Amino acid sequence: MTATRRADLAGRGLLVVFMVLTLVPFASLLLTALQPQGSIPTGLSWPADPQWHNFVDAYRVADLTPLLVSSMLIVAGVVPAALVLASLAGYGLASLKVPGASWIFLLFVLGLTIPFESLITPLYYQIEALGLLNTRAALVLPLIALYMPFAVFWMRAHFLTVPVELSEAAYVDGAGAWRTFRHIHLPLAVPALSSLAILLFLWTWNQFILAIVLVSDPSKRTMAGALGAFQGQYGTDIVLLSAGSLLILAPTVAVFVLFQRQFSRALLQGAVKG
Amino acid sequence: MSVSAAPVAAGEALTSPAATGRAPRRGPRPGGLRRWGHLAFVAPALVFYGYFVLFPLGTSVQYSLYDWNGIGPATWVGAENYRRVLTDPDQLETLLHAFELILFFTVVPVVLGLVAASLMHGLRPGPFATVSRTVLFIPQVIPLVAAGIVWDWVYSSDGIANEVLRAIGLGDVARPWLADFETALPAVGLIGSWVMLGLCTLLLLTGISKIDPSLYEAARIDGAGRLSELRHVTLPGLRRELGVCVTVTMIAALASFDIIYISTQGGPGRSTMVPGVEIYRLAFTEREIGQASAMAVVLMVLVLVTIVPVQRLTQRADQ
Numbered sequence: 001m002t003a004t005r006r007a008d009l010a011g012r013g014l015l016v017v018f019m020v021l022t023l024v025p026f027a028s029l030l031l032t033a034l035q036p037q038g039s040i041p042t043g044l045s046w047p048a049d050p051q052w053h054n055f056v057d058a059y060r061v062a063d064l065t066p067l068l069v070s071s072m073l074i075v076a077g078v079v080p081a082a083l084v085l086a087s088l089a090g091y092g093l094a095s096l097k098v099p100g101a102s103w104i105f106l107l108f109v110l111g112l113t114i115p116f117e118s119l120i121t122p123l124y125y126q127i128e129a130l131g132l133l134n135t136r137a138a139l140v141l142p143l144i145a146l147y148m149p150f151a152v153f154w155m156r157a158h159f160l161t162v163p164v165e166l167s168e169a170a171y172v173d174g175a176g177a178w179r180t181f182r183h184i185h186l187p188l189a190v191p192a193l194s195s196l197a198i199l200l201f202l203w204t205w206n207q208f209i210l211a212i213v214l215v216s217d218p219s220k221r222t223m224a225g226a227l228g229a230f231q232g233q234y235g236t237d238i239v240l241l242s243a244g245s246l247l248i249l250a251p252t253v254a255v256f257v258l259f260q261r262q263f264s265r266a267l268l269q270g271a272v273k274g
Numbered sequence: 275m276s277v278s279a280a281p282v283a284a285g286e287a288l289t290s291p292a293a294t295g296r297a298p299r300r301g302p303r304p305g306g307l308r309r310w311g312h313l314a315f316v317a318p319a320l321v322f323y324g325y326f327v328l329f330p331l332g333t334s335v336q337y338s339l340y341d342w343n344g345i346g347p348a349t350w351v352g353a354e355n356y357r358r359v360l361t362d363p364d365q366l367e368t369l370l371h372a373f374e375l376i377l378f379f380t381v382v383p384v385v386l387g388l389v390a391a392s393l394m395h396g397l398r399p400g401p402f403a404t405v406s407r408t409v410l411f412i413p414q415v416i417p418l419v420a421a422g423i424v425w426d427w428v429y430s431s432d433g434i435a436n437e438v439l440r441a442i443g444l445g446d447v448a449r450p451w452l453a454d455f456e457t458a459l460p461a462v463g464l465i466g467s468w469v470m471l472g473l474c475t476l477l478l479l480t481g482i483s484k485i486d487p488s489l490y491e492a493a494r495i496d497g498a499g500r501l502s503e504l505r506h507v508t509l510p511g512l513r514r515e516l517g518v519c520v521t522v523t524m525i526a527a528l529a530s531f532d533i534i535y536i537s538t539q540g541g542p543g544r545s546t547m548v549p550g551v552e553i554y555r556l557a558f559t560e561r562e563i564g565q566a567s568a569m570a571v572v573l574m575v576l577v578l579v580t581i582v583p584v585q586r587l588t589q590r591a592d593q
Contacts, residue, residue, distance in 0.1 A: 008396060008398075010393075011393035012393075012397070014389070014390070014393055015390060015397075015402075015406045018386070018390055018406075018410060018471070018475075019405075019406055019409045019410065021468070022409055022410055022412065022413060022468070022471070022472070023409060024434065025424045025428050025468070026412075026424065028424075028427065029424050029427060085322060086319060088315045088316070089315060089318070089320070091315055092313075093316060096309075096312040096315060098309060098312045098315070098316055099309055099313065101316075104320065107323075107328075108319075108323065113577050113581055114577075115528070115529030115550065115574065115577060116529070117529060117531055117550040117553045117554065117570065118331075118529075118571070118573050118574045119334065119570070120554070120570075121334065121337065121563060121570060122329075122330035122331075122333035122334050122337065122567070123326070123330050124558075125333070125344075126326075126330055126333070142326045144322055144326075145322040145323050145326030145327050146326065146327060148319050148322060148323040148327070149323070149327075177311075177312060205417070206417035206418065208531070208532045208535075209532070213554070213558065224417035224418075224420070224532075227419045227420060228419055228535075228536065231423055231536060238427060242427065245420050245423045248417070248420060249420040252415050253412055253415060256408075256411070256412065263415075
């Protein structure tokens with residue numbers, strides 16, 4: 001009994017150390033963000049006179065309202081389209097007889113290993129040729145495609161878990177492939193779709209390299225891309241930069257904490273499905 | 275977080291039975307009659323994927339065989355760009371850095387994650403267990419750019435890393451870690467460890483909780499110590515999860531971009547230059563499109579040849 005309790009205590013102790021190591025950089029950022037602007041803060045002490053209005057200033061200086069709108073527009077362009085395409089393809093590959101299905105699937109899976117950097121140069125010229133440079137479409141269209149490997153993989157894995165008998169019953173009732181999908185399988189896929197939606201939301205919000213290469217106007221970028229520009233501009237004002245960074249990363253943490261259940265299911269249980 | 279999360283998928287895909295065609299259920303699927311019509315379900319995704327991923331992939335290979343500044347005429351140079359990637363000391367060093375980062379992005383988080391996961395597994399469910407999961411995962415969800423900015427500040431001359439060192443009497447060691455030729459690469463690597471630890475911990479924790487508890491009991495009855503329990507029960511039981519962790523973190527190491535672009539831009543000198551940042555620099559600063567593309571192709575091949583053995587190794591005994 002004591003041995004287990006001691007192990008338990010040691011375990012908790014070490015976990016606390018891990019948690020502190022995770023959080024200290026954020027704490028340092030927060031404390032810096034509360035110092036007087038223009039000062040060069042040191043140490044990890046609570047400022048004598050915390051300057052909460054730094055956040056207001058950073059919001060104003062970084063002009064966050066259009067950035068938020070821009071990120072939302074990009075997310076709104078990417079996520080629903082990716083969900084539709086991926087659930088169609090996932091269903092097709094899992095439940096229907098499609099010629100060459102295993103080859104098509106392999107093609108998608110190989111895409112999982114392609115670093116975005118390896119595509120960024122040709123994508124730049126391709127987007128330029130389409131006349132889309134410096135527009136949000138320059139991010140939306142490639143991102144939908146770049147998410148297909150994971151999204152199709154994800155939805156296919158879901159549809160594989162649906163009992164065949166369901167489709168068979170629908171077929172007996174005279175429903176075609178489309179109606180079976182639309183009225184029977186899609187409603188059942190809602191949990192898988194919502195987990196996928198959260199992941200795609202975060203990845204889009206945090207997308208950096210595409211944003212800095214394809215969109216030169218920071219106000220048309222994703223949040224992460226804009227943060228890069230903000231660092232370039234205010235890198236010397238560490239106080240303002242800290243406040244701005246916290247504002248920009250806060251929504252991702254909020255989404256994570258709010259949807260934690262779906263999130264862990266998405267990233268963890270799904271990871272080792274089957 | 276393209277780099278940190280998208281590869282999660284890769285690991286998942288490559289280790290999942292679905293991905294390897296060992297789908298659990300292979301029953302007859304309905305609708306065998308109108309098979310060609312069913313392509314309509316797959317076609318939209320395939321068209322997007324083909325146009326914005328496979329097509330640029332081909333273009334990358336094409337560009338890599340030319341000397342082109344992005345504007346003027348391109349000159350055919352054959353394998354010359356590849357020869358440079360594989361012989362030029364600067365470029366070779368870039369590839370070497372990517373592998374050095376594996377130590378920090380993969381080895382450190384997997385080992386620490388294993389420790390943390392075994393500890394968490396023993397915890398009774400309760401607020402502490404929930405909070406620790408949440409906290410350890412936060413670095414995974416924030417933009418990597420933000421992680422870069424946070425750590426840029428932590429490592430700076432007046433940053434917390436140096437403050438702590440001075441406070442415990444190690445002021446001599448204090449330095450601007452990211453500006454020092456010796457320490458910049460490990461310092462950048464540790465940012466990766468910080469980001470990846472939570473993911474590995476939670477993946478491994480999920481795995482451990484699926485191991486049959488009777489195996490541990492049997493080990494205990496046989497008088498197995500903690501270490502042999504780890505070796506003979508935990509590690510074999512975690513084969514698949516370890517495979518996912520290693521795959522995901524290795525891709526993140528080899529294809530790192532955001533963190534390094536923000537914190538060091540590859541400097542000081544070229545001491546933290548990695549393939550991702552080098553591709554960006556060559557293509558958009560130096561305007562050497564061919565050279566950048568050769569590096570891009572080499573990077574893709576490197577990722578593949580690194581990942582495939584990991585997948586083989588972690589899946590073999592699954593059958």
